[in-house]
Amino acid sequence: LQRDAKGQYLFDLLCHHLNLLEKDYFGIRFVDPDKQRHWLEFTKSVVKQMRAQPPFTMCFRVKFYPTDPAALKEEITRYLVFLQIKRDLYHGRLLCKTSDAALLAAYILQAEIGDYDPGKHPEGYSSKFQFFPKHSEKLERKIAEIHKSELSGQTPATSELNFLRKAQTLETYGVDPHPCKDVSGNAAFLAFTPFGFVVLQGNKRVHFIKWNEVTKMKFEGKTFYLYVSQKEEKKIVLTYFAPTPEACKHLWKCGIENQAFYKLEKSSQVRTVSSSNLFFKGSRFRYSGRVAKEVMESSAKIKREPPEIHRAGGLLWRGTPRTPLSIPLAPSPVSPGLESLRDSAHSTPVRSASHGDAFAGPGRSGRAESSERVAVIADESYSPADSVLPTPVAEHSLELMLLSRQANGAPCSIEEEKESEAGTPAAEAEGELRALCPGAGGLGPAQAQQVNKFVLSVLRLLLVTVGLLFVLLLLLIVLTESDLDTAFFRDIRQTPEFEQFHYQYFCPLRRWFACKLRAVVNLLIDT
Numbered sequence: 001l002q003r004d005a006k007g008q009y010l011f012d013l014l015c016h017h018l019n020l021l022e023k024d025y026f027g028i029r030f031v032d033p034d035k036q037r038h039w040l041e042f043t044k045s046v047v048k049q050m051r052a053q054p055p056f057t058m059c060f061r062v063k064f065y066p067t068d069p070a071a072l073k074e075e076i077t078r079y080l081v082f083l084q085i086k087r088d089l090y091h092g093r094l095l096c097k098t099s100d101a102a103l104l105a106a107y108i109l110q111a112e113i114g115d116y117d118p119g120k121h122p123e124g125y126s127s128k129f130q131f132f133p134k135h136s137e138k139l140e141r142k143i144a145e146i147h148k149s150e151l152s153g154q155t156p157a158t159s160e161l162n163f164l165r166k167a168q169t170l171e172t173y174g175v176d177p178h179p180c181k182d183v184s185g186n187a188a189f190l191a192f193t194p195f196g197f198v199v200l201q202g203n204k205r206v207h208f209i210k211w212n213e214v215t216k217m218k219f220e221g222k223t224f225y226l227y228v229s230q231k232e233e234k235k236i237v238l239t240y241f242a243p244t245p246e247a248c249k250h251l252w253k254c255g256i257e258n259q260a261f262y263k264l265e266k267s268s269q270v271r272t273v274s275s276s277n278l279f280f281k282g283s284r285f286r287y288s289g290r291v292a293k294e295v296m297e298s299s300a301k302i303k304r305e306p307p308e309i310h311r312a313g314g315l316l317w318r319g320t321p322r323t324p325l326s327i328p329l330a331p332s333p334v335s336p337g338l339e340s341l342r343d344s345a346h347s348t349p350v351r352s353a354s355h356g357d358a359f360a361g362p363g364r365s366g367r368a369e370s371s372e373r374v375a376v377i378a379d380e381s382y383s384p385a386d387s388v389l390p391t392p393v394a395e396h397s398l399e400l401m402l403l404s405r406q407a408n409g410a411p412c413s414i415e416e417e418k419e420s421e422a423g424t425p426a427a428e429a430e431g432e433l434r435a436l437c438p439g440a441g442g443l444g445p446a447q448a449q450q451v452n453k454f455v456l457s458v459l460r461l462l463l464v465t466v467g468l469l470f471v472l473l474l475l476l477i478v479l480t481e482s483d484l485d486t487a488f489f490r491d492i493r494q495t496p497e498f499e500q501f502h503y504q505y506f507c508p509l510r511r512w513f514a515c516k517l518r519a520v521v522n523l524l525i526d527t
Contacts, residue, residue, distance in 0.1 A: 008042035027063030065174030069164040105131040108148035111159035180240040192258035260287040
């Protein structure tokens, strides 16, 4: 990349390589050295957005989920959205009932291995694949049953289309969650979907607000505010707390972009948004792309031969240390950095595991335990944190991850190290976590950075206040002492209020200062 190359150049280059025309639904995401996610801004230089040293590691993924993915014009677009939603399912972001989970997994099987063949698919073949963060033997049998009996004859394109139609009906379709806490301190996940703003707690959707009801979004530090105007002129403000100020700003920017994309009729209606009502404080941001209605109108005009799709076998075999959805962009050697790309639902790091453990699924003991209790996906707590690290960072040890969490002010919780996920005894995890979360005194890097930002904010406020007072003083001197006789000054001087101020306050104050100044001068002369 040239140093001044914009994000739009890189994105267009990638879409050209993928032969993708309906590209407005996608974006490029990266993670900075502090493990904070960012969307690549297309109007800015790529190099200037990166705080790390090259080579840069980025992730191509769906940014705006289509309102109706089955209505996309081209099959290549539907295929890429299918890969993204399949990844969401694997990482625990797409909640569904057991029956829906079995059907979705069966569609994936049909799309990637074709019709059931007794010669190629022995008993228990569905257990070789990892569709969800957790499996049960009953769920695997249900997946195989649907694949054998109901989906025979479906082509990959048909299975993918049916998968999209089913996924689009689920409550958590299009959810890219941001971990936060509400005013009571309860954990929650905030997300923006094609239909509105969503808050998830436990396994329930506690808030759903349509885009036309959202009147304003702003943030201050780690606090995010959502202003809502509902029926009967009822106005409410939802307040949530992000783990870090950077995570809160990312949440705010995602909300501004999603609202502009799904709510507005045309991109000319997009306005620059400020996070604060004060002109000298806060961030300013403007969505720079097209809106959903314009994208659909543009897609309807596409007239070309459908491009050839090279489907990659994206199913994850249990125990294989690779990403479940790998899209080979070119037949080139895989670098260690690219081999470890992994996606997540979080703005801040949550947990880590060894490269093999993260994808191997539960061991024998975990499988035996899960077979006793049927895994109903929707009955489990909504916790995509249990699967992976943020996108896309290289593998790190558990120790480095936990120390970074502590530096960011996130609590080190033994509950986050689940035996079925990590594949290690709970006692070992507890001992390791206790060793890594000692009570430390003093300020960490994150706290020191927050203090510096607060001091700079206060200094900026004082500087602006002094500047305003100085301007007012100059204006007062010009009004009272100068001979300028413009219409503006003349109108002010003729007002009764100004005359009263001039004769009762300003003139006595001027005489007092003149007297004191003469006294000081005389004192200096005498000495």
